[in-house]
Amino acid sequence: MLARILSVGLLAGLVAGLLVAALQQVTTTPLIIAAEAFETKAPAPSHADARKADDHGAHEHDEGWKPADGLPRFFYTSLATVVTAIGLALVLLAAMVAAGERIDERHAIAWAIAGFVAFGLAPAAGLAPELPGSAAGDLVARQIWWVGTACATAIAIWMFLKTEKALFRVLALAVLVAPHVIGAPQPHELESRAPAEFAARFAALSLAVQACLWLLVGIAVGLLWPRLAPKPAT
Structure with a gap:
């Protein structure tokens, strides 16, 4: 098998x-x-950005391999x-x-x-x-929310399809919408360089x-x- x-x-x-x-x-x-x-x-760096770049040195410009x-x-x-x-x-x-x-x-x-x-x-x-x-929120918070939402949705689908009892189906709907009621982590500043x-x-x-x-x-x-x-x- x-x-x-x-x-x-x-x-x-x-x-x-x-x-x-x-x-x-x-x-x-x-x-x-x-x-x-x-x-x-x-964009052109401000005076504060320039000082920050001096503090971090060349590491600030390291974009990693791609x-x-x-x-x-x-x-x-x-x-x-x-x-x-x-x-x-x-x-x-x-x-x-x-x-x-x-x-x-x-x-x-x-x-x-x-x-x-x-x-x-x-x-x-x-x-x-x-x-x-x-623009994006905190990476760890987004990953946690994503995993929780995927698991909750999978559980809700399973509950809804595997039982015909009204109470369990209502509970499945509650599990399905719970992550969206909590809300996904959002960026502090809604700025994006792409159109x-x-x-x-x-x-x-x-x-x-x-x-x-x-x-x-x-x-x-x-x-x-x-x-x-x-x-x-x-």
């Missing part, structure tokens, strides 16, 4: 990841490159997408096996849609995908690409699982 899960997860993630990596090159990647150009156009434009960027972006897709496929398979769910194309797609809602759509309602140079039109388009395209990734993973898992079933002993 474990070998089958690993084989299907790796193959499904590889196929879905490569397809979505190609999709990213014509959707989100051009917007990221354009936003990076705006990000590098920093791949060069062109083929290196495409390679590393594609690699990250494939690794993400493999992880999603393994998580999807593990969840379906643990739940005792039948793994076929229809059920895998349904679970993939639920995964996108829990881990993509619901967190994006409070923390939309961001371009480089966008608002870029940010809105990037958020929409990122969600669309993520939906395609989940859907392709679900399709691949549903198609590959029956075909990699162990052959009965003769």
